[in-house]
Amino acid sequence: MMILSEKSKNDPSAVLYRRCTIDLDSQAVSFEDVPCRNLEDVMGGFGRSFQMLSERKIENAYCRENPLIVNTGLLTGTSVMTGLRAYFSAYSPLKQSNKGLPAAMWSAGSGNFGNKLKWTGIDEVIFENCSASPVYAVFSEGESGPVVELKPAGHLLGLSGHKKIMSLQKEYPNAHFAAIGPAGENYRSVYMGAVILSTDNQLKSGEPKNRFAGRGGMGSMMGYKNLLAIVAQSSDKPGKITPIMRDVNHDVLKNGGSARFQPVSQGGGGGTWANIEVLQAFHAVPMNNFRPKNNDEVEQQFRDHVEKEFEVVSEACYHCGIRCHNNLFYRNPDGSRGPLAAKYDFEPLILFGANIGIYEPAQVSELIHLCDQLGMDAISCGSTLSYVLDYNERHPEKPVFNGATFGQFDAIKALMEETGRGECAEIGRGVKRLSEQLMETSYAVHVKGLELPAYLPETNPGYIFAIAGGHMSMGTHMLYAKEGKRSVDEWVQVITTQGLLQVGYDMLGLCKFVGVGMGHDLIIRAIREATGLDFTSAEIVAAVRRAYLRGLALELRQGFEDVEYTLPSQVMDNPNSNVTLPHFITDEFIAQLKQKVWSVFLPEMAGLLPDPDEKNEK
Amino acid sequence: MQVTVKLFASFRIKWFKEATREYPQGVEVLDIVNEIGIPVNDLGIALINGCHASLNDKLQDGDIVSLMPLIGGG
Numbered sequence: 092m093m094i095l096s097e098k099s100k101n102d103p104s105a106v107l108y109r110r111c112t113i114d115l116d117s118q119a120v121s122f123e124d125v126p127c128r129n130l131e132d133v134m135g136g137f138g139r140s141f142q143m144l145s146e147r148k149i150e151n152a153y154c155r156e157n158p159l160i161v162n163t164g165l166l167t168g169t170s171v172m173t174g175l176r177a178y179f180s181a182y183s184p185l186k187q188s189n190k191g192l193p194a195a196m197w198s199a200g201s202g203n204f205g206n207k208l209k210w211t212g213i214d215e216v217i218f219e220n221c222s223a224s225p226v227y228a229v230f231s232e233g234e235s236g237p238v239v240e241l242k243p244a245g246h247l248l249g250l251s252g253h254k255k256i257m258s259l260q261k262e263y264p265n266a267h268f269a270a271i272g273p274a275g276e277n278y279r280s281v282y283m284g285a286v287i288l289s290t291d292n293q294l295k296s297g298e299p300k301n302r303f304a305g306r307g308g309m310g311s312m313m314g315y316k317n318l319l320a321i322v323a324q325s326s327d328k329p330g331k332i333t334p335i336m337r338d339v340n341h342d343v344l345k346n347g348g349s350a351r352f353q354p355v356s357q358g359g360g361g362g363t364w365a366n367i368e369v370l371q372a373f374h375a376v377p378m379n380n381f382r383p384k385n386n387d388e389v390e391q392q393f394r395d396h397v398e399k400e401f402e403v404v405s406e407a408c409y410h411c412g413i414r415c416h417n418n419l420f421y422r423n424p425d426g427s428r429g430p431l432a433a434k435y436d437f438e439p440l441i442l443f444g445a446n447i448g449i450y451e452p453a454q455v456s457e458l459i460h461l462c463d464q465l466g467m468d469a470i471s472c473g474s475t476l477s478y479v480l481d482y483n484e485r486h487p488e489k490p491v492f493n494g495a496t497f498g499q500f501d502a503i504k505a506l507m508e509e510t511g512r513g514e515c516a517e518i519g520r521g522v523k524r525l526s527e528q529l530m531e532t533s534y535a536v537h538v539k540g541l542e543l544p545a546y547l548p549e550t551n552p553g554y555i556f557a558i559a560g561g562h563m564s565m566g567t568h569m570l571y572a573k574e575g576k577r578s579v580d581e582w583v584q585v586i587t588t589q590g591l592l593q594v595g596y597d598m599l600g601l602c603k604f605v606g607v608g609m610g611h612d613l614i615i616r617a618i619r620e621a622t623g624l625d626f627t628s629a630e631i632v633a634a635v636r637r638a639y640l641r642g643l644a645l646e647l648r649q650g651f652e653d654v655e656y657t658l659p660s661q662v663m664d665n666p667n668s669n670v671t672l673p674h675f676i677t678d679e680f681i682a683q684l685k686q687k688v689w690s691v692f693l694p695e696m697a698g699l700l701p702d703p704d705e706k707n708e709k
Numbered sequence: 710m711q712v713t714v715k716l717f718a719s720f721r722i723k724w725f726k727e728a729t730r731e732y733p734q735g736v737e738v739l740d741i742v743n744e745i746g747i748p749v750n751d752l753g754i755a756l757i758n759g760c761h762a763s764l765n766d767k768l769q770d771g772d773i774v775s776l777m778p779l780i781g782g783g
Binding site for chain 2: 348350351352355359360361363365366368369370372395569572573574575604606671
């Protein structure tokens with residue numbers, strides 16, 4: 092990234108980013124320094140990639156014209172704490188409108204890959220077309236700029252993402268990696284393949300402590316392109332820690348938004364794990380396919396219960412002081428720490444635990460670990476499996492697949508394994524397609540074809556307006572439990588002002604666990620100190636808003652219709668009386684909410700998208 | 710009057726799970742938070758008899774007040 096010193100510090104055109112385009116078919120590589128068109132380009136991440144995707148008319152995710160864009164954010168690779176995100180964007184094989192058109196998606200991941208990519212001198216990579224044979228891409232620093240190589244990857248086929256990474260590490264020291272697992276390789280029958288990102292902890296310990304860019308099947312897109320891994324090899328170039336930057340990072344660590352993710356022993360809330368206990372107070376923890384029961388079985392997943400059997404270690408990404416990774420280790424007979432069991436974060440532990448009727452921590456760990464090894468998105472895999480179990484419980488006379496239902500660990504594990512290996516396309520293509528095939532859609536827990544995370548849909552009508560994953564692109568998922576608001580106007584207000592700004596983190600390169608609003612002074616100070624650029628809070632918020640609305644406009648252009656902006660019909664038609672929070676989402680509520688939200692958004696969306704036909708003709 | 714206080718998650722680990730205590734008439738949620746020693750900025754959710762409450766809500770004899778830390782993330 093280059094900033095022209097002769098221009099104003101708040102002029103987007105002063106910023107040029109380095110783009111590398113690779114034609115996987117011809118293996119041609121080109122570089123260009125691209126001037127930013129607007130602040131969304133400057134901020135980066137999906138703010139930039141979605142502008143590029145909007146210039147293409149894509150009718151099938153698995154087509155050669157669908158690019159895979161790998162990029163970073165403005166603060167990735169800087170000394171701002173958590174500034175290490177990488178983004179993977181494309182038209183998604185998983186999220187698709189009823190008209191059959193794929194939605195634009197992005198997925199974000201931490202680890203240290205994003206930093207390393209940026210430190211090679213590249214801000215963005217566009218993978219065009221498909222390779223005829225399996226390859227991996229290597230980006231490294233050369234004497235006169237970044238160097239790119241495509242190398243045969245046949246020897247990596249069939250390996251888990253972790254094993255691919257550990258194999259490549261032997262050849263590429265001082266590098267970090269993005270890879271796919273068997274799920275991504277079997278992209279034809281698995282649309283929920285994740286991108287697996289290496290961490291320093293993984294490379295040092297040899298244990299599978301990965302982070303994931305899981306949502307929307309970006310790993311499946313890598314598989315389609317025959318791109319099994321990406322290597323970013325560079326010396327470390329974190330920015331200087333100036334006194335101002337030290338203050339910024341101190342504020343990142345100490346503000347209330349991030350403190351809740353710190354270990355309890357450090358005065359924090361214990362990470363996302365703590366959410367279980369709070370949500371259980373309302374009987375709002377997903378159980379048996381998002382239908383909480385009025386019992387205390389979930390308490391077996393409380394941290395102090397799990398610690399009786401496992402050692403829990405809080406760890407962090409590269410140079411991050413927010414130790415949000417809760418890694419579970421087996422205990423040796425002598426009481427010492429044994430091998431890693433799994434990463435025990437909220438989503439996987441609920442979706443492979445209570446939501447499928449499994450409560451034994453050792454079994455939950457085994458399923459989390461297996462899903463990670465296969466390289467599937469835990470949310471999509473977990474929510475689709477829970478649907479299968481629910482269907483089979485409802486149809487004992489005519490079950491599907493192996494007949495698995497809630498709590499049947501061995502049968503569930505077998506289904507997961509088959510799915511990740513590409514042997515069960517009905518599950519691998521996600522819950523929307525499966526439920527339509529089985530003609531029982533009311534309890535298929537997705538919105539617009541993307542499975543919902545482990546927060547009940549009856550607590551969050553904001554899911555309807557999430558553009559790239561229920562809770563990662565609309566920050567309203569715990570609002571009901573926190574504040575108890577349930578009027579239409581309150582939800583309109585939060586969706587149209589505060590919730591949508593969540594996506595700003597997926598532009599800047601920061602982790603959402605920083606936990607402050609996009610208009611916060613901390614963001615402005617971080618940008619100024621790390622880059623010298625000087626944008627106001629209002630400019631940042633406006634750019635994030637435009638980027639979000641561009642994503643929403645892109646959904647409409649890809650054929651999403653009014654009927655698809657809704658929650659699973661079970662929420663409205665068959666409220667769960669076990670949830671102690673009052674039921675408030677009715678068909679009428681949703682109709683009013685949509686009418687009011689669209690009346691705010693639609694006028695602002697005008698003119699945000701280019702005409703793709705015009706671009707295609709060029 | 711008697712008020713039952715229930716603490717959750719990190720609050721439960723740091724202080725106690727449940728206790729029924731004597732308080733003067735007119736006691737507010739904030740008074741109880743301060744008495745326990747919970748930093749106000751760490752408080753995420755307060756409920757009175759299962760309904761969301763604010764710090765200045767007054768309690769009645771026999772009420773159950775639930776206090777929970779900030780939650781977030783995914």
